[in-house]
Amino acid sequence: MTSERQGRFPAWATSALGAAAIVALWLLAAWLWRVGVAADPSAPASKADAVPYPQDVVAAALSAGAEYFGRHFGVSLAEAGIGYVVGNALALVFAGVVLVLPAIEGIVVQIATITYCIPIVAMGAVLIVMTPIPDAGEPALTPIVLAGLSVFFTTVVGALLGLKTAERSVLDVITVYGGSRFTQLRKVRLISAVPAILGALQIAVPAAFLGAVLGEFFGKVEAGVGRAMMIAQTNVDAPLVWALALASGIAALAGYGILGLVARGVAPWSKGVSA
Missing domain, CATH: 1.10.3720.10 (MetI-like)
Structure with a gap:
């Protein structure tokens, strides 16, 4: 039991890694969304902002x-x-x-x-x-x-x-x-x-x-x-x-x-x- 606990990340580290992963996925999703909108000539310009970057939020x-x-x-x-x-x-x-x-x-x-x-x-x-x-x-x-x-x-x-x-x-x-x-x-x-x-x-x-x-x-x-x-x-x-x-x-x-x-x-x- 003690060795299992020693092998785990601290709670704060797990939370920090989870938050970083969410932000990274968010950035990727926002970039992919803009790429998809740019590839569609009929899409309005405002559609690109539907998935904003974290800094915009x-x-x-x-x-x-x-x-x-x-x-x-x-x-x-x-x-x-x-x-x-x-x-x-x-x-x-x-x-x-x-x-x-x-x-x-x-x-x-x-x-x-x-x-x-x-x-x-x-x-x-x-x-x-x-x-x-x-x-x-x-x-x-x-x-x-x-x-x-x-x-x-x-x-x-x-x-x-x-x-x-x-x-x-x-x-x-x-x-x-x-x-x-x-x-x-x-x-x-x-x-x-x-x-x-x-x-x-x-x-x-x-x-x-x-x-x-x-x-x-x-x-x-x-x-x-x-x-x-x-x-x-x-x-x-x-x-x-x-x-x-x-x-x-x-x-x-x-x-x-x-x-x-x-x-x-x-x-x-x-x-x-x-x-």
């Missing part, structure tokens, strides 16, 4: 400024955060109720499956008709609902699987001493389910942000990443579109990493480290 981001990104990302993160909290809270409540009342498990799983199977675009089209126009710069209801729907199924399934991992012998001891299903849930199942629940919550972070951004594409918003992307697309500003997309990925990855650190601190045994 960085220049577009610097030109837009921190205030621009802060305004739009502030709204999207607020929408994603509200949807994340509400959607996950409902999912955990439903999962807990199933453990107390096992007869309704099929109903809860069916509800979660329906929310997962309904196309998010169709749901957004319905919600945009029903929801009011928010005040300028305020979170909109459609992105919030879509963010909540995006995390509900994952957390319900993860929580149910985690709550069922409790040792049968420990549950039997509680039953012998007169404990109820609620006592089992509170004393044993919740503790054993912590790693699975934290894993589901971690996966839900990018899903919530994606749901919020998609919700902004339906309109009725004055600010947000989706709104900013639509304006940049209308202006045929490909570098800014790429800058917004990359910043969105970084924001989602940061949230995912933060939840990973929380999971490592709350349930270190789930990550293979000591407390």
Whole structure:
């Protein structure tokens, strides 16, 4: 085991090599794209900028400024955060109720499956008709609902699987001493389910942000990443579109990493480290 660890690259080196490889592939893709556009005499000149070089994206981001990104990302993160909290809270409540009342498990799983199977675009089209126009710069209801729907199924399934991992012998001891299903849930199942629940919550972070951004594409918003992307697309500003997309990925990855650190601190045994 020790020799295997000594043969591995440090985490920072692996990350640096991965980032360098991505940038190299990006440069190659941008160059090949321009070669292909140049070989097509009917292609418009603006088509060459559809796959910009990394330095063009960085220049577009610097030109837009921190205030621009802060305004739009502030709204999207607020929408994603509200949807994340509400959607996950409902999912955990439903999962807990199933453990107390096992007869309704099929109903809860069916509800979660329906929310997962309904196309998010169709749901957004319905919600945009029903929801009011928010005040300028305020979170909109459609992105919030879509963010909540995006995390509900994952957390319900993860929580149910985690709550069922409790040792049968420990549950039997509680039953012998007169404990109820609620006592089992509170004393044993919740503790054993912590790693699975934290894993589901971690996966839900990018899903919530994606749901919020998609919700902004339906309109009725004055600010947000989706709104900013639509304006940049209308202006045929490909570098800014790429800058917004990359910043969105970084924001989602940061949230995912933060939840990973929380999971490592709350349930270190789930990550293979000591407390």
